[in-house]
Amino acid sequence: MSKTVVQRRAMLLGSAAVALAPMSAFAATDVGKPAPAFSATDSNGKTWSLADLKGKVVVLETSNQDCPYVRKHYSSANMQTQQREAAAKGVVWLTVASSAPGEQGFVTAAEANEITRTRNAAPAAFLLDPQSKIARAYGATVTPHMYIIDASGMLVYKGGIDSIPSSNPADIPKANQYVRVALDEVLAGKPVTEASTRPYGCSLKYGNNAA
Amino acid sequence: MKTDNVRAELVSEVSEVKPGEPFWVALRQTIKPHWHTYWKNPGDSGLPTEISWMLPPGATADPIVWPAPTLIDVSGIINYGFEDDILLLVRITPPADLAGTLALRADANWLVCDDVCIPEEGKFALDLPVGVSAKPADPATRALFDKARRAVPTDSPWPARFGLAKSGDPTLVVEARGLKPETIRDVYFFPAEWGAVASMAKQTASVTAEGIRIPLKKGDAKAAPPQSLAGTLVLTEKTGDGEQRQAFDIVAKLDPALVPSAAPLTASNAGESLTLVKALLFALLGGLILNLMPCVFPVLAMKAAAFAQLAGHERSAMRRDGIAYTAGVLVAFGLMAAAVIAIRASIGEVNWGFQFQSPIFSLLVAYLFFVVGLNLAGVFEIGGGFVGVGQALTARNGATGAFFTGVLAVLVATPCTAPFMAAALGFALSQPAPQTVAVLLAMGLGLALPYLALSMTPALQRLMPRPGAWMARLRQFLAFPMWASAVWMIWVLTQQTGPDGVIYALGGMILIAFAIWLLRLGSAGTLGAWLRRGVAAAAVLLAFAAVLKLQDGPATAASASGGPSTGVSFEGWERFSRARMTEAAAAGQPVFVDFTAAWCITCLVNERVALETPAARRAFEQTATVKLKGDWTNRDPEITAVLKELGRAGVPLYLYWPPGAERPKILPQVLTEAAIISELQHKR
Numbered sequence: 001m002s003k004t005v006v007q008r009r010a011m012l013l014g015s016a017a018v019a020l021a022p023m024s025a026f027a028a029t030d031v032g033k034p035a036p037a038f039s040a041t042d043s044n045g046k047t048w049s050l051a052d053l054k055g056k057v058v059v060l061e062t063s064n065q066d067c068p069y070v071r072k073h074y075s076s077a078n079m080q081t082q083q084r085e086a087a088a089k090g091v092v093w094l095t096v097a098s099s100a101p102g103e104q105g106f107v108t109a110a111e112a113n114e115i116t117r118t119r120n121a122a123p124a125a126f127l128l129d130p131q132s133k134i135a136r137a138y139g140a141t142v143t144p145h146m147y148i149i150d151a152s153g154m155l156v157y158k159g160g161i162d163s164i165p166s167s168n169p170a171d172i173p174k175a176n177q178y179v180r181v182a183l184d185e186v187l188a189g190k191p192v193t194e195a196s197t198r199p200y201g202c203s204l205k206y207g208n209n210a211a
Numbered sequence: 212m213k214t215d216n217v218r219a220e221l222v223s224e225v226s227e228v229k230p231g232e233p234f235w236v237a238l239r240q241t242i243k244p245h246w247h248t249y250w251k252n253p254g255d256s257g258l259p260t261e262i263s264w265m266l267p268p269g270a271t272a273d274p275i276v277w278p279a280p281t282l283i284d285v286s287g288i289i290n291y292g293f294e295d296d297i298l299l300l301v302r303i304t305p306p307a308d309l310a311g312t313l314a315l316r317a318d319a320n321w322l323v324c325d326d327v328c329i330p331e332e333g334k335f336a337l338d339l340p341v342g343v344s345a346k347p348a349d350p351a352t353r354a355l356f357d358k359a360r361r362a363v364p365t366d367s368p369w370p371a372r373f374g375l376a377k378s379g380d381p382t383l384v385v386e387a388r389g390l391k392p393e394t395i396r397d398v399y400f401f402p403a404e405w406g407a408v409a410s411m412a413k414q415t416a417s418v419t420a421e422g423i424r425i426p427l428k429k430g431d432a433k434a435a436p437p438q439s440l441a442g443t444l445v446l447t448e449k450t451g452d453g454e455q456r457q458a459f460d461i462v463a464k465l466d467p468a469l470v471p472s473a474a475p476l477t478a479s480n481a482g483e484s485l486t487l488v489k490a491l492l493f494a495l496l497g498g499l500i501l502n503l504m505p506c507v508f509p510v511l512a513m514k515a516a517a518f519a520q521l522a523g524h525e526r527s528a529m530r531r532d533g534i535a536y537t538a539g540v541l542v543a544f545g546l547m548a549a550a551v552i553a554i555r556a557s558i559g560e561v562n563w564g565f566q567f568q569s570p571i572f573s574l575l576v577a578y579l580f581f582v583v584g585l586n587l588a589g590v591f592e593i594g595g596g597f598v599g600v601g602q603a604l605t606a607r608n609g610a611t612g613a614f615f616t617g618v619l620a621v622l623v624a625t626p627c628t629a630p631f632m633a634a635a636l637g638f639a640l641s642q643p644a645p646q647t648v649a650v651l652l653a654m655g656l657g658l659a660l661p662y663l664a665l666s667m668t669p670a671l672q673r674l675m676p677r678p679g680a681w682m683a684r685l686r687q688f689l690a691f692p693m694w695a696s697a698v699w700m701i702w703v704l705t706q707q708t709g710p711d712g713v714i715y716a717l718g719g720m721i722l723i724a725f726a727i728w729l730l731r732l733g734s735a736g737t738l739g740a741w742l743r744r745g746v747a748a749a750a751v752l753l754a755f756a757a758v759l760k761l762q763d764g765p766a767t768a769a770s771a772s773g774g775p776s777t778g779v780s781f782e783g784w785e786r787f788s789r790a791r792m793t794e795a796a797a798a799g800q801p802v803f804v805d806f807t808a809a810w811c812i813t814c815l816v817n818e819r820v821a822l823e824t825p826a827a828r829r830a831f832e833q834t835a836t837v838k839l840k841g842d843w844t845n846r847d848p849e850i851t852a853v854l855k856e857l858g859r860a861g862v863p864l865y866l867y868w869p870p871g872a873e874r875p876k877i878l879p880q881v882l883t884e885a886a887i888i889s890e891l892q893h894k895r
Binding site for chain 1: 257258285286287288322324326327328330431
């Protein structure tokens with residue numbers, strides 16, 4: 001008799017713990033699920049909404065121009081090259097600045113345009129997300145944190161830009177370029193082999209936005 | 212080597228190297244305040260420190276031995292890393308044919324962050340002369356290594372397993388039995404690698420006598436569910452002399468039989484933070500569920516019986532009754548909230564059901580259930596005032612009675628639902644005082660709600676049956692759930708005290724029943740009646756004397772049989788007694804005394820890393836030290852007296868009597884092998 005009592009206690013304990021465990025303030029969207037909707041203004045004042053991009057493959061790239069890991073991929077021209085490759089294949093590449101005002105990586109529209117110019121970048125748009133809404137919806141933790149959304153609106157890739165977590169640009173040629181490989185697979189109608197990888201970089205500067 | 216944020220140097224534990232004999236070096240990082248570098252698994256962002264070695268042919272460097280990490284929360288993003296001053300230990304094995312100088316060269320790079328992150332790197336060189344034997348470095352450096360080793364997790368003394376919920380979320384169970392939950396806080400599992408466990412999700416560990424249970428969130432790795440889960444378990448233990456942070460390396464095996472239940476409520480709320488409104492809602496629901504708990508049920512049954520009596524009365528009387536009952540419940544919950552807040556303010560943390568851990572409380576509640584059961588069965592009627600104020604008050608008719616029934620409902624609800632409440636109130640207890648009160652009151656309202664609704668709604672009241680002879684039968688029947696609850700409390704008691712608890716509890720019940728029988732004999736006023744009252748009082752006193760016995764008695768089931776407790780090993784040690792200690796010390800022998808307890812984690816770690824290592828054993832043997840071990844698991848009074856004399860509230864406590872000393876030396880609470888060996892070999 002005592003045994004059954006213990007089990008019930010344990011069960012209650014477990015379920016109660018799950019029911020009341022404080023949950024994270026961040027959503028973590030799984031690959032294979034519909035990508036969270038968003039709507040944001042870009043550095044030229046144009047509004048972009050994910051719903052309007054149905055039928056197109058979309059890449060999200062969180063950015064903080066002063067983060068050494070973002071710099072690694074821009075100083076080596078890796079990011080810009082991939083942006084141009086993607087654009088040539090009809091992919092919509094959105095760079096997103098999600099740092100909170102006052103935090104490193106926060107940009108005004110003019111600053112965003114200036115950054116795009118100086119680093120010779122070629123995203124379809126530079127989205128301004130000062131309230132970190134997009135970053136939070138996707139559970140982004142670092143810059144650069146990369147996401148690919150397929151034409152039907154499903155999240156098909158999330159994680160790092162490549163496989164070698166370092167700040168050394170010399171590692172880029174040795175690394176497996178996860179995003180490029182995944183994009184090719186998506187465009188070929190194939191399932192993504194490495195659909196969720198370890199993101200690496202600087203922590204995303206949510207500031208007080210995360211509270 | 213100094214960068215903007217880190218002062219880094221390569222240090223060695225030896226100043227001269229013996230060919231072929233491994234030794235330790237370390238990359239020491241002194242980090243700018245509020246900045247941090249990263250552990251092997253950096254968490255949500257960041258990168259671990261890397262060292263690449265350039266060594267002479269034949270020499271090898273092992274991977275970094277990482278200290279236990281700390282959790283660093285950067286506005287919601289969780290990092291695992293290090294602050295202030297750390298040593299990353301690396302074991303170097305020089306070649307056997309080494310001659311002249313061992314030249315160590317290393318390139319290291321690390322990421323250092325506060326809000327912003329800066330990658331830094333450095334080149335390090337260390338030239339160590341080669342000698343016939345290894346020569347230790349200066350004492351300051353050796354102390355540094357000693358401290359660093361203490362910061363490295365030890366292998367877990369407990370087996371661990373994990374189960375996967377349907378959602379794929381793992382729950383880790385560490386079979387650390389017999390721990391004292393009230394002495395342990397800040398339990399956290401640091402997964403060794405990215406992917407299996409989400410580092411961003413908060414961890415709410417529960418510590419019970421059965422072990423440590425940590426529900427986790429699954430990570431982002433897309434691979435098949437892992438077969439094993441590796442990581443570092445960190446916790447802080449309150450010891451007799453302060454607090455100790457302890458870390459254990461754990462490899463948990465997948466246990467397919469362990470399927471943690473996922474509450475359906477979470478599915479709809481996943482990804483959102485638990486707001487106060489939701490917490491209140493959950494608490495209200497929790498309170499409602501309490502009505503079905505085995506302990507509360509009989510109280511409600513009592514209430515239902517009283518209700519049946521009221522069935523014929525006017526509506527206003529019923530309303531008054533319902534409100535009074537609700538008030539009783541709420542006042543009791545309010546008092547509990549006040550107590551929780553007061554205790555939390557004074558000791559920092561409180562475990563729900565703290566009274567539940569007291570065998571005295573279990574025994575008294577068992578008595579209460581038994582006596583109320585006797586009353587319901589009709590063995591005696593209230594009126595003599597000998598049954599205890601609580602029962603007398605609840606039995607009183609009208610608003611006062613209803614009020615105290617409410618109080619009683621809460622009183623009995625807590626002990627048997629403590630484990631349930633402990634988890635459910637994790638949220639409430641982590642909140643500021645007003646929220647804690649609000650959540651507890653919401654739970655109380657939930658408990659009172661069914662009865663309140665019944666008393667307020669005429670439509671529901673019409674469904675209540677008319678008074679009649681069935682009421683007496685119902686009342687008698689209700690004695691049985693009451694007694695069943697008493698049995699349950701006795702079982703709880705045996706978990707706390709071992710089989711002896713049954714003797715005290717059942718013996719006490721017989722005494723109480725005997726007292727009641729005596730008091731019901733004959734008429735009042737005669738000498739005989741006074742005599743009977745005297746004997747009855749004596750019997751009741753004797754029943755309550757069991758309480759004292761329990762207090763002094765064993766605290767764990769293992770020791771109840773009188774044998775040694777399973778947790779403490781005496782291999783290689785003599786059992787402590789004051790006589791043996793003073794005799795050996797007086798004879799001029801060196802004496803080492805280890806006061807320990809099965810539930811003391813710090814004691815366990817000290818034994819593993821300092822007292823029971825081969826080198827320490829050898830040192831004890833060579834110095835012919837008398838090794839005494841005192842087991843305080845059950846608060847042995849002789850040991851308690853010694854602790855008190857030395858001004859200690861608990862274990863661990865280590866005493867060393869150097870040969871011929873008149874007084875023992877009190878050693879630090881955290882021991883290292885080097886400190887023990889140097890202590891033992893001091894004056895030789």
